[in-house]
Amino acid sequence: xxxxxxxxxxxxxxxxxxxxxxxxxxxxxxxxxxxxxxxxxxxxxxxxxxxxxxxxxxxxxxxxxxxxxxxxxxxxxxxxxxxxxxxxxxxxxxxxxxxxxxxxxxxxxxxxxxxxxxxxxxxxxxxxxxxxxxxxxxxxxxxxxxxxxxxxxxxxxxxxxxxxxxxxxxxxxxxxxxxxxxxxxxxxxxxxxxxxxxxxxxxxxxxxxxxxxxxxxxxxxxxxxxxxxxxxxxxxxxxxxxxxxxxxxxxxxxxxxxxxxxxxxxxxxxxxxxxxxxxxxxxxxxxxxxxxxxxxxxxxxxxxxxxxxxxxxxxxxxxxxxxxxxxxxxxxxxxxxxxxxxxxxxxxxxxxxxxxxxxxxxxxxxxxxxxxxxxxxxxxxxxxxxxxxxxxxxxxxxxxxxxxxxxxxxxxxxxxxxxxxxxxxxxxxxxxxxxxxxxxxxxxxxxxxxxx
Amino acid sequence: xxxxxxxxxxxxxxxxxxxxxxxxxxxxxxxxxxxxxxxxxxxxxxxxxxxxxxxxxxxxxxxxxxxxxxxxxxxxxxxxxxxxxxxxxxxxxxxxxxxxxxxxxxxxxxxxxxxxxxxxxxxxxxxxxxxxxxxxxxxxxxxxxxxxxxxxxxxxxxxxxxxxxxxxxxxxxxxxxxxxxxxxxxxxxxxxxxxxxxxxxxxxxxxxxxxxxxxxxxxxxxxxxxxxxxxxxxxxxxxxxxxxxxxxxxxxxxxxxxxxxxxxxxxxx
Ligand code: HEM
Numbered sequence: 001x002x003x004x005x006x007x008x009x010x011x012x013x014x015x016x017x018x019x020x021x022x023x024x025x026x027x028x029x030x031x032x033x034x035x036x037x038x039x040x041x042x043x044x045x046x047x048x049x050x051x052x053x054x055x056x057x058x059x060x061x062x063x064x065x066x067x068x069x070x071x072x073x074x075x076x077x078x079x080x081x082x083x084x085x086x087x088x089x090x091x092x093x094x095x096x097x098x099x100x101x102x103x104x105x106x107x108x109x110x111x112x113x114x115x116x117x118x119x120x121x122x123x124x125x126x127x128x129x130x131x132x133x134x135x136x137x138x139x140x141x142x143x144x145x146x147x148x149x150x151x152x153x154x155x156x157x158x159x160x161x162x163x164x165x166x167x168x169x170x171x172x173x174x175x176x177x178x179x180x181x182x183x184x185x186x187x188x189x190x191x192x193x194x195x196x197x198x199x200x201x202x203x204x205x206x207x208x209x210x211x212x213x214x215x216x217x218x219x220x221x222x223x224x225x226x227x228x229x230x231x232x233x234x235x236x237x238x239x240x241x242x243x244x245x246x247x248x249x250x251x252x253x254x255x256x257x258x259x260x261x262x263x264x265x266x267x268x269x270x271x272x273x274x275x276x277x278x279x280x281x282x283x284x285x286x287x288x289x290x291x292x293x294x295x296x297x298x299x300x301x302x303x304x305x306x307x308x309x310x311x312x313x314x315x316x317x318x319x320x321x322x323x324x325x326x327x328x329x330x331x332x333x334x335x336x337x338x339x340x341x342x343x344x345x346x347x348x349x350x351x352x353x354x355x356x357x358x359x360x361x362x363x364x365x366x367x368x369x370x371x372x373x374x375x376x377x378x379x380x381x382x383x384x385x386x387x388x389x390x391x392x393x394x395x396x397x398x399x400x401x402x403x404x405x406x407x408x409x410x411x412x413x414x415x416x417x418x419x420x421x422x423x424x425x426x427x428x429x430x431x432x433x434x435x436x437x438x439x440x441x442x443x444x445x446x447x448x449x450x451x452x
Numbered sequence: 453x454x455x456x457x458x459x460x461x462x463x464x465x466x467x468x469x470x471x472x473x474x475x476x477x478x479x480x481x482x483x484x485x486x487x488x489x490x491x492x493x494x495x496x497x498x499x500x501x502x503x504x505x506x507x508x509x510x511x512x513x514x515x516x517x518x519x520x521x522x523x524x525x526x527x528x529x530x531x532x533x534x535x536x537x538x539x540x541x542x543x544x545x546x547x548x549x550x551x552x553x554x555x556x557x558x559x560x561x562x563x564x565x566x567x568x569x570x571x572x573x574x575x576x577x578x579x580x581x582x583x584x585x586x587x588x589x590x591x592x593x594x595x596x597x598x599x600x601x602x603x604x605x606x607x608x609x610x611x612x613x614x615x616x617x618x619x620x621x622x623x624x625x626x627x628x629x630x631x632x633x634x635x636x637x638x639x640x641x642x643x644x645x646x647x648x649x650x651x652x653x654x655x656x657x658x659x660x661x662x663x664x665x666x667x668x669x670x671x672x673x674x675x676x677x678x679x680x681x682x683x684x685x686x687x688x689x690x691x692x693x694x695x696x697x698x699x700x701x702x703x704x705x706x707x708x709x710x711x712x713x714x715x716x717x718x719x720x721x
Contacts, residue, residue, distance in 0.1 A: 016680060023670055030663045030666050030710075217571055218573065218574060219571065221574060241654060242578040255655070375656055379657065386649075389645045392640065393640060396637040396640055400637060
């Protein structure tokens with residue numbers, strides 16, 4: 001695994017290249033609107049639409065290109081860590097034999113120096129000084145070589161490995177989520193029971209409430225639901241945003257709410273000069289007798305009335321921002337009134353026709369049964385992501401705050417001692433600390449300044 | 453004193469802190485440094501009181517509107533500066549950091565950011581709001597320190613012009629690294645991990661490639677790039693500083709830009 005292509009797959013060069021490519025693609029993905037219909041790109045991004053659609057950049061983060069980069073990153077991390085682990089373990093368990101083996105100790109760049117003076121007498125003292133700083137000290141020797149080894153924070157050696165392992169687990173979890181997670185939206189009105197597809201249980205909405213702030217914006221949605229299995233209530237719980245229900249391997253989340261406008265209850269106020277005023281309650285789509293030989297029909301209701309270019313009425317939103325009902329009134333078989341009546345604007349009669357002068361119809365009240373939109377989510381990758389995240393954060397803390405430090409002093413008979421310092425973190429500061437411990441610098445307690 | 457008077461007072465004291473810091477350039481000795489340090493501390497206390505007042509009065513986390521978030525980010529920067537000053541003696545770098553704090557304070561106090569309370573939409577009502585935003589902004593404050601240090605590095609003429617500058621450049625380089633070493637883990641925990649946990653509780657999915665999510669990932673990747681190019685290629689100095697600057701620009705875009713230029717689930721504030 002140390003030949004050409006493998007080496008490249010394990011190299012940091014590839015890793016850095018991948019990171020850069022992933023950054024670039026991610027940025028592109030935030031610039032191109034995602035998840036639109038092909039028509040959208042042809043209309044708005046004419047020159048690029050061919051490229052966008054060919055590369056699947058309309059859903060860039062699930063495109064083969066992006067996913068293969070992520071997968072390559074996973075492989076890169078795996079190989080990189082794998083190749084580096086043996087050396088790390090060797091360092092963790094330095095053997096006396098290897099310390100005393102003839103030849104030079106393994107070379108690290110930029111971290112060796114000759115001591116200008118002998119240390120033979122005060123090795124004990126040196127050991128004590130290092131121990132006081134939290135180092136573990138080992139000394140060993142034979143007839144032509146004496147070795148002094150002081151080490152600290154050995155777990156720190158594996159900080160980056162922990163980070164990368166966490167990262168690999170997160171990526172694996174993410175790929176599993178992308179492949180296997182499922183989401184089903186369930187809309188329930190109060191009292192309604194719905195079988196959850198693919199599951200043995202049903203969900204019943206017992207009560208649904210929307211709470212508002214004084215300014216009218218939504219404060220909370222609460223769905224009291226029962227889980228039914230074979231007709232028996234297994235569990236009852238209130239689901240709120242941020243307080244999902246977990247059952248079996250599914251999570252149920254409060255996503256939004258709506259009102260079933262097809263079942264709106266209308267309250268119409270009909271006044272006829274000389275006859276009087278009456279209130280008629282009926283459901284949208286119903287016909288009702290209203291006395292005096294009048295038949296009232298409400299063929300339609302629109303919560304947010306607007307008219308398109310072709311003159312057709314439509315709802316701008318599902319919110320009751322401009323509620324309007326289509327009303328038709330018959331008197332003795334003849335249509336005497338037809339048109340839209342507006343709850344907020346009773347004065348508008350532009351969309352009405354009446355054959356009885358002075359007849360007035362008002363939309364006094366309307367109420368539709370609310371429904372709660374819950375989302376059932378199954379995500380087998382999530383637990384991997386959580387454990388990976390834990391390792392990642394732990395690894396970061398270890399990498400940055402428990403840096404491994406190692407000092408070796410190797411003294412051959414007849415030669416000035418060689419001293420080797422090994423660390424991957426802030427070598428300059430470490431050198432200063434060690435120099436101080438070795439008594440190479442005069443001043444004590446010189447603070448490690450970042451500025452002059 | 454109400455929240456805004458406290459904030460204004462903190463603003464003025466931060467200004468004095470910066471000025472004494474710059475004065476220190478022309479004077480040797482520790483006096484100016486110490487005055488500047490205690491001034492900064494006093495401003496920090498007043499600023500904290502302002503945040504506490506707002507929290508108590510609104511009854512919700514002090515980072516739910518743009519004004520609150522910017523003020524909290526400024527506060528976090530002050531905290532980062534004070535901690536780093538104590539630990540590593542920022543000296544000539546400190547006033548430039550205060551300049552960033554002042555810019556944030558000016559933005560927070562400006563009329564462009566409305567000071568009203570917004571009732572929280574259902575998704576924001578969670579203790580994860582506290583954890584996610586506070587840890588993220590704290591992390592970004594340290595990344596801001598790295599940003600300033602790296603900018604100063606890039607602006608300090610190199611040794612071919614002034615050999616005397618080399619020591620200063622090296623210290624700036626180290627300072628930037630140390631700030632990233634604090635900011636990166638905090639940002640990872642706050643923005644990415646806590647963010648994923650919260651999203652999974654609120655929406656049932658931990659990651660949705662929402663623009664704000666993507667941009668925090670981009671920010672994070674920049675700093676991963678920073679660490680690795682340094683560590684393994686031994687990049688230091690100019691290239692390293694450039695990546696730290698780009699990383700922070702990405703963080704700024706995540707914080708301000710995404711809400712204004714891109715749309716998504718996170719555009720609450
Ligand atoms: C987003 C992706 C990555 C993150 C967040 C990450 C994180 C880290 C961190 C925090 C460190 C320790 C840095 C330090 O001590 O200053 C590190 C070290 C390292 N990383 Fe990564 N890494 C990532 C991707 C990669 C990739 C793709 C490679 C590819 C080969 C890689 C190779 C290394 C190596 C060789 C080290 C040094 C290990 C040592 O000091 O023993 N990393 N990484």
